[in-house]
Amino acid sequence: MYEVEIKVRVPLIDTIRQAIRKEGGIFSEVLTETDHYYNAPHRDFSQTDEALRIRITENKTIITYKGPKETIQGTKIRKETNLEIRSFPDADSILTSLGFYPVAVVIKKREYWTLGDFSIALDEVAGLGSFVEVELISEDDTAEMAARIDLLSKKLGILGERITVSYLELLCSKP
Numbered sequence: 001m002y003e004v005e006i007k008v009r010v011p012l013i014d015t016i017r018q019a020i021r022k023e024g025g026i027f028s029e030v031l032t033e034t035d036h037y038y039n040a041p042h043r044d045f046s047q048t049d050e051a052l053r054i055r056i057t058e059n060k061t062i063i064t065y066k067g068p069k070e071t072i073q074g075t076k077i078r079k080e081t082n083l084e085i086r087s088f089p090d091a092d093s094i095l096t097s098l099g100f101y102p103v104a105v106v107i108k109k110r111e112y113w114t115l116g117d118f119s120i121a122l123d124e125v126a127g128l129g130s131f132v133e134v135e136l137i138s139e140d141d142t143a144e145m146a147a148r149i150d151l152l153s154k155k156l157g158i159l160g161e162r163i164t165v166s167y168l169e170l171l172c173s174k175p
Helices: 013-022 088-097 142-156 167-172
Strands: 002-009 026-039 051-056 061-066 070-072 075-085 101-115 118-125 129-138
Touching (some): 002 142, 013 142, 026 088, 070 142, 101 167
Antiparallel strands (some): 026 101
C-alpha cells in the first residue's frame, strides 16, 4: 500500500473544518496520538528516510513502518505497513531487545474526517501548531491520487506551503 498525502500548516483549522462540512465530509473521531519513534541499529532512518513508530491512542496501539518518501509537486508518497498490537510495553521491549532505540515522541490531537475516499486529518501538534493532512491510499497509480488530492485541497481552501517532512523531522529541526 502507498500513502499519498499532503500536509499544510494552517492558521485556522476552523475554516478548513467548515469547508469539509460544506462539501459533505463526515466526522469520525478525535484522538490523542502519542507516536514513539525508533531508529535501527543497522542503518540510520534519518539517512534512509524511513520511519518506525508505535502509535498509542485511546482505543488501539499500532506499529508502523514507512518507507522512503517520494514527492510529486509537494505531495508525499511512501510505502506504509501497519500492524495492530496489544501492548506498547511488549512491543517496545521486542524492538529495544533487537537493538532499535527510541529517538523521539510526537504528541498530537487529531480530528478525523472522510470525504468520499479521502481521509482528512486536522492536527494540533504539541510544539509545532496546526496542520491539515489530506490522504488517499493507493495500490499503484500514485500520480493520479496526487492530482486528485490537488483538486480537493484547492476546493477546500488548503492553499499554504506543502510540507513534505514528517512531524518528527519538524520537531527535530526546531532550534
